Amino acid sequence: xxxxxxxxxxxxxxxxxxxxxxxxxxxxxxxxxxxxxxxxxxxxxxxxxxxxxxxxxxxxxxxxxxxxxxxxxxxxxxxxxxxxxxxxxxxxxxxxxxxxxxxxxxxxxxxxxxxxxxxxxxxxxxxxxxxxxxxxxxxxxxxxxxxxxxxxxxxxxxxxxxxxxxxxxxxxxxxxxxxxxxxxxxxxxxxxxxxxxxxxxxxxxxxxxxxxxxxxxxxxxxxxxxxxxxxxxxxxxxxxxxxxxxxxxxxxxxxxxxxxxxxxxxxxxxxxxxxxxxxxxxxxxxxxxxxxxxxxxxxxxxxxxxxxxxxxxxxxxxxxxxxxxxxxxxxxxxxxxxxxxxxxxxxxxxxxxxxxxxxxxxxxxxxxxxxxxxxxxxxxxxxxxxxxxxxxxxxxxxxxxxxxxxxxxxxxxxxxxxxxxxxxxxxxxxxxxxxxxxxxxxxxxxxxxxxxxxxxxxxxxxxxxxxxxxxxxxxxxxxxxxxxxxxxxxxxxxxxxxxxxxxxxxxxxxxxxxxxxxxxxxxxxxxxxxxxxxxxxxxxxxxxxxxxxxxxxxxxxxxxxxxxxxxx
Amino acid sequence: xxxxxxxxxxxxxxxxxxxxxxxxxxxxxxxxxxxxxxxxxxxxxxxxxxxxxxxxxxxxxxxxxxxxxxxxxxxxxxxxxxxxxxxxxxxxxxxxxxxxxxxxxxxxxxxxxxxxxxxxxxxxxxxxxxxxxxxxxxxxxxxxxxxxxxxxxxxxxxxxxxxxxxxxxxxxxxxxxxxxxxxxxxxxxxxxxxxxxxxxxxxxxxxxxxxxxxxxxxxxxxxxxxxxxxxxxxxxxxxxxxxxxxxxxxxxxxxxxxxxxxxxxxxxxxxxxxxxxxxxxxxxxxxxxxxxxxxxxxxxxxxxxxxxxxxxxxxxxxxxxxxxxxxxxxxxxxxxxxxxxxxxxxxxxxxxxxxxxxxxxx
Numbered sequence: 001x002x003x004x005x006x007x008x009x010x011x012x013x014x015x016x017x018x019x020x021x022x023x024x025x026x027x028x029x030x031x032x033x034x035x036x037x038x039x040x041x042x043x044x045x046x047x048x049x050x051x052x053x054x055x056x057x058x059x060x061x062x063x064x065x066x067x068x069x070x071x072x073x074x075x076x077x078x079x080x081x082x083x084x085x086x087x088x089x090x091x092x093x094x095x096x097x098x099x100x101x102x103x104x105x106x107x108x109x110x111x112x113x114x115x116x117x118x119x120x121x122x123x124x125x126x127x128x129x130x131x132x133x134x135x136x137x138x139x140x141x142x143x144x145x146x147x148x149x150x151x152x153x154x155x156x157x158x159x160x161x162x163x164x165x166x167x168x169x170x171x172x173x174x175x176x177x178x179x180x181x182x183x184x185x186x187x188x189x190x191x192x193x194x195x196x197x198x199x200x201x202x203x204x205x206x207x208x209x210x211x212x213x214x215x216x217x218x219x220x221x222x223x224x225x226x227x228x229x230x231x232x233x234x235x236x237x238x239x240x241x242x243x244x245x246x247x248x249x250x251x252x253x254x255x256x257x258x259x260x261x262x263x264x265x266x267x268x269x270x271x272x273x274x275x276x277x278x279x280x281x282x283x284x285x286x287x288x289x290x291x292x293x294x295x296x297x298x299x300x301x302x303x304x305x306x307x308x309x310x311x312x313x314x315x316x317x318x319x320x321x322x323x324x325x326x327x328x329x330x331x332x333x334x335x336x337x338x339x340x341x342x343x344x345x346x347x348x349x350x351x352x353x354x355x356x357x358x359x360x361x362x363x364x365x366x367x368x369x370x371x372x373x374x375x376x377x378x379x380x381x382x383x384x385x386x387x388x389x390x391x392x393x394x395x396x397x398x399x400x401x402x403x404x405x406x407x408x409x410x411x412x413x414x415x416x417x418x419x420x421x422x423x424x425x426x427x428x429x430x431x432x433x434x435x436x437x438x439x440x441x442x443x444x445x446x447x448x449x450x451x452x453x454x455x456x457x458x459x460x461x462x463x464x465x466x467x468x469x470x471x472x473x474x475x476x477x478x479x480x481x482x483x484x485x486x487x488x489x490x491x492x493x494x495x496x497x498x499x500x501x502x503x504x505x506x507x508x509x510x511x512x513x514x515x516x517x518x519x520x521x522x523x524x525x526x527x528x529x530x531x532x533x534x535x536x537x538x539x540x541x542x543x544x545x546x547x548x549x550x551x552x553x554x555x556x557x558x559x560x561x562x563x564x565x566x567x568x
Numbered sequence: 569x570x571x572x573x574x575x576x577x578x579x580x581x582x583x584x585x586x587x588x589x590x591x592x593x594x595x596x597x598x599x600x601x602x603x604x605x606x607x608x609x610x611x612x613x614x615x616x617x618x619x620x621x622x623x624x625x626x627x628x629x630x631x632x633x634x635x636x637x638x639x640x641x642x643x644x645x646x647x648x649x650x651x652x653x654x655x656x657x658x659x660x661x662x663x664x665x666x667x668x669x670x671x672x673x674x675x676x677x678x679x680x681x682x683x684x685x686x687x688x689x690x691x692x693x694x695x696x697x698x699x700x701x702x703x704x705x706x707x708x709x710x711x712x713x714x715x716x717x718x719x720x721x722x723x724x725x726x727x728x729x730x731x732x733x734x735x736x737x738x739x740x741x742x743x744x745x746x747x748x749x750x751x752x753x754x755x756x757x758x759x760x761x762x763x764x765x766x767x768x769x770x771x772x773x774x775x776x777x778x779x780x781x782x783x784x785x786x787x788x789x790x791x792x793x794x795x796x797x798x799x800x801x802x803x804x805x806x807x808x809x810x811x812x813x814x815x816x817x818x819x820x821x822x823x824x825x826x827x828x829x830x831x832x833x834x835x836x837x838x839x840x841x842x843x844x845x846x847x848x849x850x851x852x853x854x855x856x857x858x859x860x861x862x863x864x865x866x867x868x869x870x871x872x873x874x875x876x877x878x879x880x881x882x883x884x885x886x887x888x889x890x891x892x893x894x895x896x897x898x899x900x901x902x903x904x905x906x907x908x909x910x911x912x913x914x915x916x917x918x919x920x921x922x923x924x925x926x927x928x929x930x
Contacts, residue, residue: 126807326824330825341629342629343626508645523799
């Protein structure tokens with residue numbers, strides 16, 4: 001009996017693993033192969049080797065974008081990581097007040113599409129911006145920066161990548177072995193020395209990883225350069241220009257290949273770093289203790305106030321501008337920009353479409369990533385295939401949205417593909433979103449599953465309880481908070497993303513983020529601002545619901561644990 | 569029992585995603601796909617058609633009202649973008665056309681499409697009312713125009729006052745050094761307005777002098793935009809005080825209360841015709857023809873006339889939309905659309921070579 005159950009358990013595991021690999025193979029690997037092979041063919045399907053790359057690099061207007069993009073990403077990375085480090089240090093290692101509020105503000109940009117950061121900058125630093133005109137001439141001084149071009153893009157990208165860098169660095173800084181600091185004190189090391197010999201080495205992997213994340217995100221972002229790029233072209237806008245503007249798919253594939261390079265490098269480095277980081281903390285480590293230091297706290301409060309003040313200013317500029325009748329000539333308030341019927345938004349429909357896609361992506365994405373993580377983490381069969389599955393599951397980390405979008409055009413728009421029916425439907429948008437954000441959901445699920453003691457399964461197995469039952473009765477309930485986290489992650493990102501979906505939406509199914517780009521193209525900046533505000537509001541609501549559910553759940557489980565404790 | 573059905577249930581969970589994906593879109597793609605069978609023919613006015621257009625977003629809704637009143641059961645899927653994008657899309661899809669109808673898109677573009685054999689000749693009902701210069705000379709016609717639109721410059725008076733600059737009235741004024749960095753214009757590769765402005769300049773000055781002029785204009789240019797509307801809107805908000813745009817958009821921005829003066833350059837304006845055409849494809853839907861018939865009907869013309877001074881069917885009332893001069897036709901430069909269409913590729917290639925680095929990302 002038991003042996004038979006075990007055998008079916010094994011069969012089921014094999015089933016699951018094969019399914020995960022086939023699904024990911026079809027939705028990640030095959031489209032990618034299509035895309036890359038396309039870069040070596042011309043428009044009519046003739047193999048031309050590297051000719052596309054030769055054309056690309058010999059067209060000055062195009063090859064210029066490579067240098068431009070490298071410049072943007074390097075500047076963004078240096079500035080954003082520095083700021084994020086100071087911010088994260090302040091929040092983890094100093095005694096400043098208002099940490100909760102600072103943290104919440106730092107994460108605010110995550111709720112917004114990147115176009116919104118660009119729009120915010122136009123209202124602040126554009127030729128009619130609040131800052132540029134000295135609050136419409138009310139202040140005696142004016143401050144004009146040359147916004148449209150590299151300055152604008154870098155500023156917008158910094159805001160975009162800042163929360164990501166902050167999150168990574170805050171995690172690294174939170175783990176520290178205080179014994180090392182005590183030892184340093186005993187040896188009489190000064191503060192700076194401690195910083196360079198203890199702090200920096202312990203978080204070096206965090207810094208490397210933050211740098212790579214910032215670099216790739218700003219390297220592949222499309223929204224911000226679209227809005228404030230002016231005449232300054234970057235690779236992401238080049239892809240769009242080639243594919244949408246000139247319908248030159250092969251050149252689009254060529255640029256797409258270039259886009260993936262840093263992301264792939266980041267991916268590889270991240271894997272290596274991941275392996276090394278595990279050994280940094282041991283069971284004997286002591287948590288960091290924050291000593292009292294007035295001067296330090298004053299300094300960090302100042303930094304946190306500046307950074308979060310700027311982030312709030314950006315947000316406020318867009319919200320206020322979306323209510324102003326005619327910027328900058330009639331500063332009365334009104335709702336008219338929220339009526340999208342006369343602009344490229346075509347009414348509220350794109351917003352509803354976005355919500356539908358985001359909800360479905362959240363539901364499907366959560367289920368699929370969780371099952372994939374479960375199959376790979378909890379199975380005992382087919383070690384090699386499980387590793388392949390693991391690799392395929394985290395591979396999307398290395399794929400910029402634009403690359404996924406392009407690959408899907410090539411793969412699904414081919415009439416010979418049995419999945420051709422997906423093309424132009426809502427499902428391809430959902431699939432693109434699920435794959436685009438697959439890796440993070442997968443990693444969240446995996447780490448939650450790792451925490452679950454394998455003894456549960458072993459006990460269940462010896463008692464003859466089927467794996468399915470254990471899955472529903474034990475695994476899922478224990479992982480609920482991770483599951484909520486995954487769902488809200490899928491939802492928020494599907495709401496703000498533009499890069500993959502801009503190539504895939506159908507004529508009668510426009511998304512909110514796409515309509516923001518269209519409205520900005522047509523010069524309707526205020527309605528574009530209004531639509532961004534709506535997206536942010538919805539995302540904040542989604543996040544709040546998730547927090548509420550998680551808190552509720554925690555209360556319930558701790559309560560029942562206590563009760564059990566009493567009984568025992 | 570239990571033993572075998574659990575694993576299947578579990579795998580079904582993830583299979584459901586794929587299965588759901590494969591099935592659900594069928595109903596949708598039926599509505600769009602051209603080869604969805606001939607059943608539509610039986611019930612003429614109840615299908616769905618895909619219409620590609622470069623008309624303005626704020627116009628489309630009002631225009632379509634009378635179509636929807638006449639054919640409430642026909643679903644019209646609108647794909648809207650700037651002229652250059654729509655043209656590129658139609659050319660790229662020429663082997664597998666997605667659109668059924670092209671509506672309100674530059675005649676110079678439709679002439680290129682006609683040359684490529686993408687269009688199906690069809691003379692809509694009432695085509696005889698359309699003035700000869702607004703439609704294809706052949707019978708049946710490959711394209712039929714609905715209105716003409718022309719270069720206009722939106723000038724922000726407040727911002728120029730601040731700088732103590734006079735309002736530019738001519739093309740020659742625009743290249744004066746005092747306007748450096750204050751002017752925006754649409755990119756001709758993406759915008760029909762951009763292209764017709766350049767065509768007008770080429771016509772006025774001849775090709776060689778034309779490029780010399782554009783070189784100078786480029787010196788003054790702050791940036792080139794994606795759409796023809798954006799320069800007028802940027803001028804309206806004072807972001808850049810001078811926007812080379814088109815009549816309708818400049819006038820609407822002024823009507824909305826922006827401190828704008830609409831300048832039609834005294835040398836004359838470049839222009840183009842917004843025209844309709846039927847796409848050539850295996851199965852041409854009857855609704856597509858109904859749409860084209862409606863698109864030049866009196867009701868539709870009246871609606872166009874609310875926005876455009878020049879429409880292709882002479883209007884009885886003779887009232888001009890607000891903001892236009894007495895005889896808008898006089899403002900138009902003498903221009904051969906056919907020649908402009910033939911030169912389209914060359915002009916765009918030359919423009920790209922000379923000025924592309926200042927173009928806003930499209």
